[in-house]
Amino acid sequence: MTAARFEFTPPVFPGHIESLREEVRAFLAEERASGALPRPNYVSMLVSLPFTKKLAERGWIGMTWPAEYGGHERTALERYAVTEELLAACAPIRAHWVADRQSAAVLLRFGTEEQKRKYLPRIAAGDWFFTPGLSEPDAGSDLASLRTSATKVEGGWRVQGTKIWNSNSHVAQYTLLLCRTEPAGEDRHHGLSRFIVDLSSPGIQIRPIINLAGEHDFNQLYFDDVFVPDENVVGELGNGWNQATTELAYERSGPERWMSSFRLLAELTEALGEDASPSACRELGALLAEMLALRQMSMSIAVMLEQGRAPNQEAAIVKDLGTCFEQAMVAKARDLIHEEGIELHGGARRLGEVLDNAQAWSICYTIRGGAKEIMRGVIARGLGLR
Ligand SMILES: Cc1cc2nc3c(=O)[nH]c(=O)nc-3n(C[C@H](O)[C@H](O)[C@H](O)COP(=O)(O)OP(=O)(O)OC[C@H]3O[C@@H](n4cnc5c(N)ncnc54)[C@H](O)[C@@H]3O)c2cc1C
Known part of the structure; x- marks a missing residue:
């Protein structure tokens, strides 16, 4: 098969x-x-x-x-x-x-x-510190349609465009920018290059975006005629798509793809305590078993990456299964808290706070790093189905 x-x-x-x-x-x-x-x-x-x-x-x-x-x-x-x-x-x-x-x-x-x-x-x-400079307001899932471009000038390039959802760019000093350096022609993946851009360069504006949890974690970046020296072109010109997809394998397969809400599971287990009902134990056991299976899959990718391989499809599987798991886990925790009658305003106040924060964050788990529908497209291509 x-x-x-x-x-x-x-x-x-x-x-x-x-x-x-x-x-x-x-x-x-x-x-x-x-x-x-x-x-x-x-x-x-x-x-x-x-x-x-x-x-x-x-x-x-x-x-x-x-x-x-x-x-x-x-x-x-x-x-x-x-x-x-x-x-x-x-x-x-x-x-x-x-x-x-x-x-x-x-x-x-x-x-x-x-x-x-x-x-x-x-x-x-x-x-x-770095931030990935990939997504744009009109090019997220369809990344190759991005419009940020760089024009050759003496000693370097002039960048024009905007990037969005840039994690931590208000703290980072650099972004690894993906932009168009040549017209696409028939293959849209052609003519994209990667630059190291110093975020303190003249012409860059960083505007905060406050997320659903009320936190300042990502931003929109504006590039207005920003000069980037030749020495900051990463590898070969035109190799940007290959670099970006390789980068995504590192982004999609680590323990953070099944551990984003681990804190919630730990607090819930503690709140349930030794007197947890048999049905709560069953639910917790099922969550842990799924988590451990994901862990094994994710660890196997870490080893493949170390061997210099490009397990892009395996990483997409871990990303899809892992982030759907961690999203569903938050909903399951909420149900268990209700079913077991845990009083969130009493001794389990911290559990209530973690739950609030996890609910706000969990919506993005299946979007950041590539939406789940896109992951399924990558997997289907790997199976020769598309
Ligand atoms: C917390 C967070 C941090 C992020 N950090 C960064 C960062 O640091 N740097 C960066 O560059 N980006 C970052 N992103 C952006 C992220 O990579 C994009 O949000 C993601 O790739 C989806 O793109 P989009 O938001 O444009 O949604 P869209 O592409 O508009 O997608 C919207 C919906 O349509 C669906 N859809 C789109 N195309 C298809 C299709 N072909 N088939 C089926 N369904 C489809 C998607 O699955 C999704 O559900 C971050 C996002 C989040 C949420």
């Missing part, structure tokens, strides 16, 4: 990863005890520059990159374990999140030697 083309070989965590996990947990406990990391009543991923610096000092940013670029030469599974622990604790890792997860991967794979030497060590040090 064609389905055999998809490959999910769940790896086993080597023994030493348990001690790394313990190290992260001990660090998080210390941070909590010192008040630097309050017990969260939200699922949001928040920004803390001091916390990012502490992770960098421990070697937990750029974990898998070569040492010559400031990395720590750890394995994908070591990085996976550290990320799981940070997500489970709802640690404030927003500042460096995108740069560490995906922008650096693009630079490592496609960037020039100068770019690798300039940007990667500063990302690993927790100093420089």
